[in-house]
Amino acid sequence: MAGRLRIGVYNRFWPTAGGGEKFAGGIAEALAVRHDVDVIGHDDTDPAKLAELATRLGLDLTGVGWRAVDPSPSAVEAASADYDLFVNASYGSVLRNRARHGLYVTHFPTIGAPPPTGWRRFARRVAGRLARWTGADPEGARWAGGAYSPEPLGPLTHRWTDGEAVLQLGAAPARRRGPGRRRQARGRPVTLVLGRVTADAGPVEVTLRDDTGAALATTTVTPRRRRASSPLWLLRARVPAGPATVLRLTSPTRLAVARVSDGRQLGVSVVAVLDGPWYQQLLQLVDQPIRAAAADLSFLGSYDRVVANSSFTRQWVRRLWAVDAGVLEPPVHPQPCGAKDPVILHVGRFFSPEAGHGKRQLELVEAFRRLHERGTATGWSLHLVGGCDDDGRPYLDTVRAAIGDLPVELHVNAPGDELRALFARASVYWHATGLGEDPEAHPERMEHFGIATVEAMSAGAVPVAIGVAGQLEVFDHGVEGFHFRDLDQLVSLTESLVADPDLTDRLRRAARQRAERYGPEAFRQRLLALVDEISG
Numbered sequence: 001m002a003g004r005l006r007i008g009v010y011n012r013f014w015p016t017a018g019g020g021e022k023f024a025g026g027i028a029e030a031l032a033v034r035h036d037v038d039v040i041g042h043d044d045t046d047p048a049k050l051a052e053l054a055t056r057l058g059l060d061l062t063g064v065g066w067r068a069v070d071p072s073p074s075a076v077e078a079a080s081a082d083y084d085l086f087v088n089a090s091y092g093s094v095l096r097n098r099a100r101h102g103l104y105v106t107h108f109p110t111i112g113a114p115p116p117t118g119w120r121r122f123a124r125r126v127a128g129r130l131a132r133w134t135g136a137d138p139e140g141a142r143w144a145g146g147a148y149s150p151e152p153l154g155p156l157t158h159r160w161t162d163g164e165a166v167l168q169l170g171a172a173p174a175r176r177r178g179p180g181r182r183r184q185a186r187g188r189p190v191t192l193v194l195g196r197v198t199a200d201a202g203p204v205e206v207t208l209r210d211d212t213g214a215a216l217a218t219t220t221v222t223p224r225r226r227r228a229s230s231p232l233w234l235l236r237a238r239v240p241a242g243p244a245t246v247l248r249l250t251s252p253t254r255l256a257v258a259r260v261s262d263g264r265q266l267g268v269s270v271v272a273v274l275d276g277p278w279y280q281q282l283l284q285l286v287d288q289p290i291r292a293a294a295a296d297l298s299f300l301g302s303y304d305r306v307v308a309n310s311s312f313t314r315q316w317v318r319r320l321w322a323v324d325a326g327v328l329e330p331p332v333h334p335q336p337c338g339a340k341d342p343v344i345l346h347v348g349r350f351f352s353p354e355a356g357h358g359k360r361q362l363e364l365v366e367a368f369r370r371l372h373e374r375g376t377a378t379g380w381s382l383h384l385v386g387g388c389d390d391d392g393r394p395y396l397d398t399v400r401a402a403i404g405d406l407p408v409e410l411h412v413n414a415p416g417d418e419l420r421a422l423f424a425r426a427s428v429y430w431h432a433t434g435l436g437e438d439p440e441a442h443p444e445r446m447e448h449f450g451i452a453t454v455e456a457m458s459a460g461a462v463p464v465a466i467g468v469a470g471q472l473e474v475f476d477h478g479v480e481g482f483h484f485r486d487l488d489q490l491v492s493l494t495e496s497l498v499a500d501p502d503l504t505d506r507l508r509r510a511a512r513q514r515a516e517r518y519g520p521e522a523f524r525q526r527l528l529a530l531v532d533e534i535s536g
Helices: 019-031 047-057 073-080 118-134 181-186 278-293 298-302 311-321 361-374 390-403 416-425 451-458 487-499 501-518 520-535
Strands: 006-010 036-041 065-068 085-088 101-106 141-147 151-153 156-169 188-194 204-210 215-221 233-239 245-250 269-275 305-308 343-347 381-386 408-412 428-431 462-466 482-484
Touching: 006 019, 006 073, 019 036, 019 047, 019 085, 019 101, 019 451, 019 520, 085 520, 101 520, 141 269, 188 204, 188 245, 188 278, 204 233, 215 233, 269 278, 305 311, 305 520, 343 361, 343 416, 343 451, 361 381, 361 390, 361 487, 381 416, 390 408, 408 416, 428 451, 428 487, 451 462, 451 501, 462 487, 462 501, 482 487, 487 501, 501 520
Parallel strands: 006 036, 006 085, 036 065, 085 101, 101 305, 343 381, 343 428, 381 408, 428 462, 462 482
Antiparallel strands: 141 156, 151 156, 156 245, 156 269, 188 233, 188 269, 204 215, 204 245
């Protein structure tokens, strides 16, 4: 058994208090029994706020410290060096560990892609040969400061800046072939492909400057009116020739709001940096989207172990990262089981499915409408519980409008006591994350484990959940609950529970027993054994 360690548990999204944060907090709670643990985040959180976070997560973080660091990747990486073990439990993180030991917890591998096949592989091969023939393969650009880790947003990978980003260009592309040699004296052509800003940001001025502060090029980015993103914008400049060039990209901050509040000050985002004459930039533009999908995964080598939250996630870690991860399911704290009422419960954050693995509350309201109109669940009500930040308000308003006069209640940002009381009352639990999505094409939009489903099971609410991804692992169809394919089946399976109390009671008992395998004590023993193995 390892001695007492100083451990830092990092998550960028603590204020969200969602499933990923509950997993990360559960790690801190379990390790604090034997080790000195800090949770690392980006808010200047005092002990009272840490206690509030623990209450929202339903955890006991007594004795756990809070450490606030700057949200820049370099600051977090530097902070990791102060610990014996750094646990990175932040969704989509590409941070490198600098502690003596490291554990990387993946909720789902959001970056990386399997090697291209078919026409993509052919296009990559052709673009690569043309690039070498024309000399369009420069040493590359490197962000030297003011840029956050890359994030997949829709079909493209964006890199947010903080309003004062520094870009270091390598040696200029060679001009072995092609037109334009006489224009070389005019400077080195560089194009930045700029990405998203929010719809309410208004026109935003973005400037590219040289290392002395002189402006090389300026453009105005204007977002689309009806979407929370802008089209792509080009910022073209001619940079003085040299073996290495430092550029500064400036823009106002707070142009965009991240999917959740995470303490960052965001400027404009950058999709690509194209370097060289037009024909070389064109080849880079063809090649970069394919190359960007196969992102730099070298950060994984700084960790002793990689673990996934489910077998489903583990499968995709192997496919996308070629890493054989272990499985460490999240801890699930039992919820109270009281006298049951005719209540259907759902727990999940309110945000549009376009922003990620949406919880599909709008579709659940539609399913309840069908159930209500068929008259087979008279006296039943649907309760939708979940957090909501400013970005999620438009979707929440859409859900509220769809409810109309149905017996549906919204519990937005409900405190822990209110949620526990609803768990105790609920007879049935609905979950639909991933509905209508192809798990092969968009595995990131699935429910990769489903903490709330297991919590509901522990409280004796029979789960009726979509039959894909992690929901297939937490219970078996017809044994502890039901899996559905579409809304019609969701309605019919719920009707069978309403009509047959004996069936419901049998499934309820089995669901509570199944939930015990994910309890906090079983999780603590698995995690402590893993830490002993890593640090041994």
